Structures are given as structure tokens and as C-alpha cells.
Amino acid sequence: MSGTKARIDVNALMQAIPYARTLGITVDQRGNEITTVLHFSQSLIGNPVLPALHGGVIGAFLETTAVAQLAFEFAGGAADGLPKPIGLTIDYLRSGKPMDTYGRAEITKQGRRVATVRAEAWQEDRSRPIAAAHGHFLLKATDDAAQS
Amino acid sequence: MSETDFTQEHIEMMKNVLIEHVPHAKAIGLKVEHAKRGEAWLSVPYAENLIGNPETGVIHGGVITSLLDNACGIAVQLALPERMSIATLDLRIDYMKPATPKLGLMAHTHCYKVTKNIAFVRGTAYHTDEEDQIATCVGTFMLAANRAQPMPVGPEAAAEALKILEKNKGGAA
Numbered sequence: 206m207s208g209t210k211a212r213i214d215v216n217a218l219m220q221a222i223p224y225a226r227t228l229g230i231t232v233d234q235r236g237n238e239i240t241t242v243l244h245f246s247q248s249l250i251g252n253p254v255l256p257a258l259h260g261g262v263i264g265a266f267l268e269t270t271a272v273a274q275l276a277f278e279f280a281g282g283a284a285d286g287l288p289k290p291i292g293l294t295i296d297y298l299r300s301g302k303p304m305d306t307y308g309r310a311e312i313t314k315q316g317r318r319v320a321t322v323r324a325e326a327w328q329e330d331r332s333r334p335i336a337a338a339h340g341h342f343l344l345k346a347t348d349d350a351a352q353s
Numbered sequence: 354m355s356e357t358d359f360t361q362e363h364i365e366m367m368k369n370v371l372i373e374h375v376p377h378a379k380a381i382g383l384k385v386e387h388a389k390r391g392e393a394w395l396s397v398p399y400a401e402n403l404i405g406n407p408e409t410g411v412i413h414g415g416v417i418t419s420l421l422d423n424a425c426g427i428a429v430q431l432a433l434p435e436r437m438s439i440a441t442l443d444l445r446i447d448y449m450k451p452a453t454p455k456l457g458l459m460a461h462t463h464c465y466k467v468t469k470n471i472a473f474v475r476g477t478a479y480h481t482d483e484e485d486q487i488a489t490c491v492g493t494f495m496l497a498a499n500r501a502q503p504m505p506v507g508p509e510a511a512a513e514a515l516k517i518l519e520k521n522k523g524g525a526a
Contacts, residue, residue, distance in 0.1 A: 223404040224413030227380075248380035251423075259377035260441040261422035265415020287406065290414045294445040
């Protein structure tokens with residue numbers, strides 16, 4: 206995957222993002238594998254009766270997982286160089302239980318300006334994902350200053 | 354669908370039940386600003402802990418996801434003839450441009466079709482001008498996702514939900 210390229214500390218990068226900290230997302234980086242962890246807290250609940258995680262939280266977690274993977278593959282370093290989401294489609298597969306959630310993402314296509322990423326979130330059993338997403342991200346192209 | 358619009362009382366109930374008892378909605382400061390049959394307007398204030406890019410202070414895309422997801426769910430609830438539990442099947446979000454730092458966000462969502470099992474909804478996120486879109490979304494929701502445990506919508510159910518929340522907090526008020 207990322208070969209001999211210098212590894213960046215993806216977790217440190219994510220901790221610099223206030224909303225990722227608000228949600229309680231950390232990154233477990235083992236060799237060339239990135240797993241994001243959404244640490245459960247009561248403030249992530251969307252349906253207190255079930256109870257179940259908020260759909261928006263799951264979406265934000267999948268987006269962050271995709272960004273973490275892109276940051277790792279394209280080692281930007283600074284938070285300013287993080288890829289920007291263009292579009293994200295989230296499939297909600299199972300209700301998110303009040304417990305820790307894990308995420309993995311895979312870059313399906315990397316273009317010069319845009320990367321396509323698939324991400325998945327699971328809890329107790331990786332073969333039973335609670336949500337999956339695919340999205341397009343604008344990479345910080347040097348010769349094509351992105352918006353913002 | 355007997356009534357064509359909601360009374361102030363209905364909107365107050367929505368504010369209390371659909372937001373107050375949704376911990377994450379409370380955590381990021383979501384508010385129902387306006388509601389009518391099948392449509393909802395929600396706001397989220399700008400806050401330091403919602404920033405996605407510390408260099409520019411631009412709010413995180415995930416906050417917009419939470420705002421739109423929640424607003425879509427409320428629009429669906431407002432389109433249904435009776436209260437029932439709903440579950441998001443899918444949600445697609447397109448980000449048109451970054452939000453302007455220091456400004457709060459609004460979302461307007463519209464549930465434009467309800468079938469026996471599925472509700473279809475779309476929405477936009479913006480600052481003040483609905484035409485000046487920051488993000489748009491389209492989503493589908495499954496109806497009566499869990500008949501045994503509907504969303505808390507009546508006063509009794511809301512009280513019950515509060516009790517569960519209190520209990521989960523470990524008794525801390």
C-alpha cells in the first residue's frame with residue numbers, strides 16, 4: 206500500500222481536529238493498517254429508547270475514517286492539507302449499539318484531484334458492519350488550489 | 354394526515370422531544386426553529402468543539418451530516434400520519450462549499466414522499482440564504498423500524514426516555 210514512504214502519526218493529526226475529539230475518535234495505527242475507534246459516550250446517542258448511536262455520528266465517524274486513511278496514504282502532515290469531502294453516501298445497515306465502534310477505509314481509486322474511498326464501521330463482529338459509506342474527496346492538489 | 358400544519362404546541366413538543374431527548378442533538382446544540390407538515394428547519398450554532406479544520410476554523414463536515422440526518426428524521430416524523438419508529442436506510446450528502454467560520458448553520462429538510470415502508474427526504478444546509486447552499490442531501494428512511502419500541506413522542510414516553518437517560522448517566526442529574 207504505502208510502501209517506503211515516511212509514516213505520519215495519523216492519531217496526532219486526528220486529535221488536532223476539534224470535532225473528532227468531541228466525538229471521541231482515536232486512530233489505532235499498526236504498521237500500514239489504520240483502524241479508527243469511536244469511543245462510546247452517552248453524548249453519541251441518537252435514540253435513547255433503543256438505545257442507538259446517532260446516524261449523524263456514524264456518518265461523521267465514517268467520514269473521519271476515510272480522511273484518516275487518505276491522510277495516511279498521502280502523508281500531508283498538517284490538518285490544513287486534509288482532503289475535503291465532496292460527497293458521501295452512507296448506508297445504515299444495523300443500529301449502532303451503545304458501545305465502541307471501529308472503522309476501516311479503503312481507497313478504491315486515487316486520481317490526481319479526487320480520491321474515491323469506501324469505509325465501513327462495525328462493533329462486535331467485523332463481518333456484521335453497522336454502516337458503510339463511499340465518498341469522493343478533493344485532494345490538496347499543488348497545482349490546483351482547492352476551494353476554501 | 355388530518356391537519357395541514359402544526360400548531361405552536363406541536364412545534365414546542367417537537368423541540369422538547371425530538372431534540373431534548375436525543376443526546377447527540379443536545380451535545381452539538383441542535384434546535385428546531387420551525388416545522389410544518391413534512392418539513393423541518395433546524396439550526397446548529399458555531400462552536401469551537403465542532404471545528405473540522407483548526408487552521409481555518411471551518412466546521413467539520415460531520416457536523417453537517419449530524420444536522421442533516423437529524424433534520425431529515427424530523428421531517429419524516431412530521432410527514433407520518435402517526436408516530437412510529439424510523440431508521441435511516443441511506444443518506445447521501447454533497448458538500449458544495451465550506452461553511453463560513455463563526456457562523457451558525459441551518460438545515461431545511463422536506464419529506465416529499467411516504468410509502469408503506471419507506472419515506473423519501475431531501476434537504477439543504479446553509480447559513481442564512483437557502484439558495485446559497487453549503488451542502489445538500491437526499492435520504493431514505495424505513496418506517497416502523499422497530500414496532501416494539503417506538504421513538505418517544507408522547508409525554509409518558511418522553512418521561513420514560515428521560516428516566517433511561519438519567520439511569521445511564523449513573524444517577525447524575
